[in-house]
Amino acid sequence: MAVGVDLLAEGGWPAVTTRAVAERATANVGLIHYHFGGVGNLHRAIAERAGDLVINPVIDELLEASDEQAALDTLRGLLPSSGSTRASRLAVELVVGAMRDSNLGAVMRDQMRQSRAQAADRLATLRPHWSASRCAGVATLVVALLDGLMLHLVLDEDLPTEEALAAIEELVGDRDDTPVPS
Numbered sequence: 001m002a003v004g005v006d007l008l009a010e011g012g013w014p015a016v017t018t019r020a021v022a023e024r025a026t027a028n029v030g031l032i033h034y035h036f037g038g039v040g041n042l043h044r045a046i047a048e049r050a051g052d053l054v055i056n057p058v059i060d061e062l063l064e065a066s067d068e069q070a071a072l073d074t075l076r077g078l079l080p081s082s083g084s085t086r087a088s089r090l091a092v093e094l095v096v097g098a099m100r101d102s103n104l105g106a107v108m109r110d111q112m113r114q115s116r117a118q119a120a121d122r123l124a125t126l127r128p129h130w131s132a133s134r135c136a137g138v139a140t141l142v143v144a145l146l147d148g149l150m151l152h153l154v155l156d157e158d159l160p161t162e163e164a165l166a167a168i169e170e171l172v173g174d175r176d177d178t179p180v181p182s
Contacts, residue, residue, distance in 0.1 A: 004046035005053065009086045012093050013100075018042060040103060047097060047104045050090045051111040058146060059115045063122045072169050079149060079161050088154050095151075116143050 003025040007015045018039050022029040036042040058078055065071035097104040119139035123130065130138075145168070153159045 001045060001049045004042065005050050005090070008046055008050055008093050009089050013043065013097050016043060016046060040101075043097065043101065044103050044107055047094060047107045048111075050094055051108060054087050054091050054094065055111055055115055059118055062142075063118060067126065069169070072165055075146075076162070076165055079153065088150060091147075091150050092154055112143065116140055119143060 004016055004021050007020055007024065016039075018029050018032045018036075021027075021042065022032050025032075032042065036045060061074050061078060062071050065074050094104070094108055098108040099105070116136070116139045119142055120132070120135040123135040123138055124132065127135070149159070149161060149164065153161065
């Protein structure tokens with residue numbers, strides 16, 4: 001799996017073939033076909049592993065934040081200084097793969113749903129007076145924000161991420177914390 005993720009980061013999905021994985025891993029191509037049942041299942045397993053490497057560390061660190069300010073501070077530390085990091089390349093390839101292959105799309109959809117649910121659960125503990133639908137809505141926006149910042153950073157290394165985070169910090173600081181009807 002590590003070899004497949006490395007190939008994905010280096011050359012995208014076209015670089016991830018059973019032959020390339022076998023050669024890099026010094027394994028038999030037949031063994032890879034036997035174990036995964038073909039390149040489609042190999043790609044699915046690699047997408048799951050790459051998603052775990054890209055998504056889970058970010059979500060885990062954000063979920064450990066004690067409040068919104070701590071989460072923003074964590075986010076500042078997690079955003080790469082440029083879009084050319086290995087994690088950024090993997091994230092882009094995961095999205096591209098999801099758009100082209102419904103099996104990869106299912107992997108990414110499930111991982112994103114899990115991330116949103118975890119974020120919504122954390123928000124529910126931080127804001128017990130919020131409705132479940134508000135927690136889910138805010139979690140969706142937070143995860144979309146992360147995805148959008150990463151995508152924009154990949155396309156524009158001069159992205160003003162600090163300004164964007166400062167704007168969010170202002171919005172969070174100005175929030176009206178009164179309960180919203182569900």
